Amino acid sequence: MRLDRRTFLSAAAVALAGCAAQPGSDIPTSSQPRRGGRLRVAFAGGGAQETLDPHLANLFLEASRSKAMFDKLADYGADVSIVPRLASKWEAGKGLSTWRVTLRAAAFHDGRPVRAADVLHSYARIADEKRTFRAKANLALIDLRNSRAIGDRTVEFALKRPYAEFPNVLAAFGAYIVPEGADEFSRPVGSGPFAFGSFQPGRSLLLKRFAGHWDGAPYVDELEYLIANEESARVNAVLGGQAEYAHDLTPATARTHENGGRMAVVRLSNSGMQAFAMKVDRPPFDDPQLRQAMFLLADRSQMVDSVLSGAGQPGNDLFGKDYLYYAADLPQRTPDLERATWLIDRAGAKGMRIQLDTSAAASGFIEAASVFADQARQAGLDITAKTGNKDTYWADVLNKGTICCYRSGAMPIETHISQRLLSHSTTNATKWARPEFDALYDKAVGTGDETRRRALYLDMQRTLHAEGGFLVWGFADWLLGTSPRLRGVVNAPANTLDWARFDKVWLG
Numbered sequence: 396m397r398l399d400r401r402t403f404l405s406a407a408a409v410a411l412a413g414c415a416a417q418p419g420s421d422i423p424t425s426s427q428p429r430r431g432g433r434l435r436v437a438f439a440g441g442g443a444q445e446t447l448d449p450h451l452a453n454l455f456l457e458a459s460r461s462k463a464m465f466d467k468l469a470d471y472g473a474d475v476s477i478v479p480r481l482a483s484k485w486e487a488g489k490g491l492s493t494w495r496v497t498l499r500a501a502a503f504h505d506g507r508p509v510r511a512a513d514v515l516h517s518y519a520r521i522a523d524e525k526r527t528f529r530a531k532a533n534l535a536l537i538d539l540r541n542s543r544a545i546g547d548r549t550v551e552f553a554l555k556r557p558y559a560e561f562p563n564v565l566a567a568f569g570a571y572i573v574p575e576g577a578d579e580f581s582r583p584v585g586s587g588p589f590a591f592g593s594f595q596p597g598r599s600l601l602l603k604r605f606a607g608h609w610d611g612a613p614y615v616d617e618l619e620y621l622i623a624n625e626e627s628a629r630v631n632a633v634l635g636g637q638a639e640y641a642h643d644l645t646p647a648t649a650r651t652h653e654n655g656g657r658m659a660v661v662r663l664s665n666s667g668m669q670a671f672a673m674k675v676d677r678p679p680f681d682d683p684q685l686r687q688a689m690f691l692l693a694d695r696s697q698m699v700d701s702v703l704s705g706a707g708q709p710g711n712d713l714f715g716k717d718y719l720y721y722a723a724d725l726p727q728r729t730p731d732l733e734r735a736t737w738l739i740d741r742a743g744a745k746g747m748r749i750q751l752d753t754s755a756a757a758s759g760f761i762e763a764a765s766v767f768a769d770q771a772r773q774a775g776l777d778i779t780a781k782t783g784n785k786d787t788y789w790a791d792v793l794n795k796g797t798i799c800c801y802r803s804g805a806m807p808i809e810t811h812i813s814q815r816l817l818s819h820s821t822t823n824a825t826k827w828a829r830p831e832f833d834a835l836y837d838k839a840v841g842t843g844d845e846t847r848r849r850a851l852y853l854d855m856q857r858t859l860h861a862e863g864g865f866l867v868w869g870f871a872d873w874l875l876g877t878s879p880r881l882r883g884v885v886n887a888p889a890n891t892l893d894w895a896r897f898d899k900v901w902l903g
Contacts, residue, residue: 646704825864
């Protein structure tokens with residue numbers, strides 16, 4: 396079943412006609428988990444070419460389906476700390492250049508046990524030089540040739556350098572464990588809480604409860620993923636009773652429905668960093684005075700209210716608010732137009748025309764650029780937004796331009812630094828490159844003492860807060876719509892373990 400606007404036109408009309416009677420109020424619900432039923436969830440999809448290969452998962456739909464059918468060795472908790480999954484424990488060897496991972500007793504859907512050989516096969520497949528998988532960069536520090544299985548339940552990983560944050564690798568996006576030899580996924584076999592049933596690419600995926608899952612069988616009998624690329628179709632599916640879960644709502648839609656009694660709105664806090672990325676290796680933002688002025692002229696509260704419709708909280712020019720190692724004690728920046736204007740004059744930038752690259756590549760980018768341009772004009776800068784091609788936006792802004800709209804989902808702060816802020820980082824949109832900063836990072840990840848490592852991350856964040864290239868103006872809530880029948884959906888940032896997770900929810 397594919398959900399579109401036409402499919403739900405009549406259903407929506409019926410639902411709206413009954414609004415005064417508060418339909419759904421007679422649906423039995425329970426705060427206690429109960430078993431049974433088919434849960435239907437509506438996501439935007441990737442078209443007829445989509446795949447069930449978990450190592451190719453990129454879209455939110457694909458990430459949720461992958462975690463339903465497969466497991467990783469570890470995953471991200473609500474604060475993006477690392478929680479064990481197929482791995483029951485991990486221990487570093489002396490010098491942090493080897494790690495032993497012990498597997499829990501778990502089984503694939505066909506009854507085979509999950510073994511160390513399956514882990515090594517999965518990681519070797521992801522790391523294949525001839526292929527491009529999402530987790531490939533995360534696994535690059537593993538020396539797979541010298542890693543080995545010790546029996547069926549232990550893997551000894553050899554690393555190319557000492558690395559205290561190795562558990563982050565185990566939880567990397569897309570680092571799922573598949574059976575040894577698996578390389579075809581038309582009828583995938585995993586070890587996740589749901590087993591494959593049937594698949595119509597671009598339309599639907601039906602999964603069934605896996606009674607033998609190591610973390611307990613799901614409450615629902617079946618889980619069906621439905622494709623609805625238009626937000627209105629996802630919402631109408633819930634309102635019309637064709638789905639119980641609608642992924643990714645806009646703040647305006649959430650405001651319309653959250654008090655109507657027919658669809659609950661779930662807010663997933665801190666799910667998306669909202670920022671402007673200034674390139675610090677070229678004019679005009681190679682001048683730290685101008686970057687400081689940009690930090691001070693930004694009215695973050697206004698941007699959260701106007702761009703996010705209040706569905707979020709102000710940022711403080713650092714990634715990872717409330718995540719493990721976040722520098723929460725640094726003072727919160729507030730607008731100071733007088734000092735910002737003074738710094739702009741000192742930088743010789745008064746009246747300067749600056750192009751701000753934006754696009755429809757992400758929700759709110761065009762609105763954010765407009766609001767920020769108005770704020771900058773009050774301090775003497777002439778910022779003009781240029782809307783680019785949404786299909787090539789991220790590739791275009793990585794190396795071109797001087798400032799652009801930017802966002803990020805959840806990941807450990809260490810991963811954010813390694814992927815975006817080191818001299819050799821491949822997705823370094825701000826072109827921040829300092830040998831002394833790189834050295835601090837190397838020292839942190841090579842330090843086994845957690846207290847000392849935390850202090851080093853704090854030092855790095857102090858530097859970024861003072862003179863970095865990311866102007867982080869907010870952290871957006873991710874918004875979901877659910878039927879009153881659906882219970883157990885929790886507040887967890889997007890891309891973490893409990894986001895879009897359906898083995899622990901139930902139908903009332």
